[in-house]
Amino acid sequence: MKKFPVPALFVLPALEGPSLLIEKNSIGDGFQTLLDYIGKEGEDVGDDLVVLIAHLQYACKRIAAVVASPFNSVLGKQNKNGGGSAERDDPKPLDIVSNEIILSSLRNSGKVAVMASEEDDVPVWITDNGPFVVVTDPLDGSRNIDASIPTGTIFGIYNRLVELDHLPIKEKPQLNSLQSGTRLIAAGYVLYSSATIFCVSFGSGTHAFTLDHTTGDFVLTHPSIKVPSRGQIYSVNDARYFDWPEGLRQYIDTVRQGKGKYPKKYSARYICSLVADFHRTLMYGGVAMNPRDHLRLVYEANPLSFLVEQAGGRGSDGKSRILSLQPVKLHQRLPLFLGSMEDVEELESYGDVQQKVNPGYEV
Ligand SMILES: O=P(O)(O)OC[C@H]1O[C@](O)(COP(=O)(O)O)[C@@H](O)[C@@H]1O
Incomplete structure (x- = not known):
C-alpha cells in the first residue's frame, strides 16, 4: 500500500480513548486555545478585549448547552404573547434566554458600554467607562431549534465613541451602535452544530476554534481561514x-x-x-x-x-x-x-x- 508522508502534526494527549490529532497551526506553536491565542504571546488584542472575549465565549458555551438541552423544546416554541415589534420578529423564549445570557456576561465583563441586540428595541447602556460597544444576534436561526438544526450567535465589537460621552443617555447608546462596519475592531460567530465553533477576526485574518468538551476550551482548529476565490x-x-x-x-x-x-x-x-x-x-x-x-x-x-x-x-x-x-x-x-x-x-x-x-x- 502506498505510504503518504505524514504532515507536521502534533498530538494532544487524550485522558481516555484515542489520541486527538490536530494539524499544526500556521500561526505558530502554543496558541492552542482561544484565550492563549488572544493573550500576550498571541495576537495580543489588549487586556480589555481579552476580558470581553473571555466573557463572550463563556456566554456562548452556556447557549450551546441550552440549545442542546433535552429541556429546550418548550423554550424553542414561538412566544404566543408576541414580544416583537414593527421592526423585529416575535422572539422565541430561547432567543430571550440567549439574549439574557449574553447581556449578563457582558455586564460581568465590566468592559462594555453598550449592547445592541437584535432582540431588543433599543440598545442597553451598561457602564459609562466600558471601552467597547457590542452588537449581536444572540441566537440566529432559532426557528430551526425544534428540529435540532444548527443555530448560531453573531457579534461585532466597536470601540465606544468617547466623543459622544457628553450626550444624553437617550442618544449615545443608539449612535454608538450605528457605527459603520469599517470601524469594527472584531467580529465573530459561534456555530452550535455537530461541533460548537467560535470563529473570530480581530482584523488580521479569520480564525476558528472548536469547543473541546473534555476541557471546556475553544481549541484553534482553523487558523487563517481563506475562503476559496471560487466555489461551486x-x-x-x-x-x-x-x-x-x-x-x-x-x-x-x-x-x-x-x-x-x-x-x-x-x-x-x-x-x-x-x-x-x-x-x-x-x-x-x-x-x-x-x-x-x-x-x-x-x-x-x-x-x-x-x-x-x-x-x-x-x-x-x-x-x-x-x-x-x-x-x-x-x-x-x-x-x-x-x-x-x-x-x-x-x-x-x-x-x-x-x-x-x-x-x-x-x-
Ligand atoms: O426565510 P428566508 O428568506 O429563507 O430567511 C432565512 C434566514 O432567516 C433567518 O432565519 C433569520 O431570520 P430570523 O431572525 O427572523 O430568525 C436566518 O437564519 C436564515 O438565513
Missing part, C-alpha cells in the same frame, strides 16, 4: 424564484447549467440558518445569499462581512460593499450576498439581483 455552491431559498428579479434568476439559471465564468455546474445547499450557511461557505466557497430585505445590517451583515473579507472574500448587498454602508437605523434590513470573491463579483455583474417583492413568507 450557491445557497439561497430558491422557493422564492418567482419573486426574484430577472438578474438573480439569470445568475442562478446560468451557474446551475455550468455556463457561468466557472464552467462547472453548481450545487445548491441551503440550511436556512445563516451562521451554518455562512460557515459552510467560508469552508467550501461559493455564495450564500438572502436577496430580500430580511437580514440586518448591524447585527448580521456587518459582522459576517468583516469575517468574510478577512478571509479574502466579499460581502455585498448586491451592488455595494456591505462594510461601507452607513447604518441609519438599528434594525435596518437589506439583501445580503456573502462568499467567494469571484462568485460574488460575478453575481453583482448581473445588476438586478436584489429582491424587491417581500410578501412575508410563513415559513
Whole structure:
C-alpha cells in the first residue's frame, strides 16, 4: 500500500480513548486555545478585549448547552404573547434566554458600554467607562431549534465613541451602535452544530476554534481561514424564484447549467440558518445569499462581512460593499450576498439581483 508522508502534526494527549490529532497551526506553536491565542504571546488584542472575549465565549458555551438541552423544546416554541415589534420578529423564549445570557456576561465583563441586540428595541447602556460597544444576534436561526438544526450567535465589537460621552443617555447608546462596519475592531460567530465553533477576526485574518468538551476550551482548529476565490455552491431559498428579479434568476439559471465564468455546474445547499450557511461557505466557497430585505445590517451583515473579507472574500448587498454602508437605523434590513470573491463579483455583474417583492413568507 502506498505510504503518504505524514504532515507536521502534533498530538494532544487524550485522558481516555484515542489520541486527538490536530494539524499544526500556521500561526505558530502554543496558541492552542482561544484565550492563549488572544493573550500576550498571541495576537495580543489588549487586556480589555481579552476580558470581553473571555466573557463572550463563556456566554456562548452556556447557549450551546441550552440549545442542546433535552429541556429546550418548550423554550424553542414561538412566544404566543408576541414580544416583537414593527421592526423585529416575535422572539422565541430561547432567543430571550440567549439574549439574557449574553447581556449578563457582558455586564460581568465590566468592559462594555453598550449592547445592541437584535432582540431588543433599543440598545442597553451598561457602564459609562466600558471601552467597547457590542452588537449581536444572540441566537440566529432559532426557528430551526425544534428540529435540532444548527443555530448560531453573531457579534461585532466597536470601540465606544468617547466623543459622544457628553450626550444624553437617550442618544449615545443608539449612535454608538450605528457605527459603520469599517470601524469594527472584531467580529465573530459561534456555530452550535455537530461541533460548537467560535470563529473570530480581530482584523488580521479569520480564525476558528472548536469547543473541546473534555476541557471546556475553544481549541484553534482553523487558523487563517481563506475562503476559496471560487466555489461551486450557491445557497439561497430558491422557493422564492418567482419573486426574484430577472438578474438573480439569470445568475442562478446560468451557474446551475455550468455556463457561468466557472464552467462547472453548481450545487445548491441551503440550511436556512445563516451562521451554518455562512460557515459552510467560508469552508467550501461559493455564495450564500438572502436577496430580500430580511437580514440586518448591524447585527448580521456587518459582522459576517468583516469575517468574510478577512478571509479574502466579499460581502455585498448586491451592488455595494456591505462594510461601507452607513447604518441609519438599528434594525435596518437589506439583501445580503456573502462568499467567494469571484462568485460574488460575478453575481453583482448581473445588476438586478436584489429582491424587491417581500410578501412575508410563513415559513
Ligand atoms: O426565510 P428566508 O428568506 O429563507 O430567511 C432565512 C434566514 O432567516 C433567518 O432565519 C433569520 O431570520 P430570523 O431572525 O427572523 O430568525 C436566518 O437564519 C436564515 O438565513
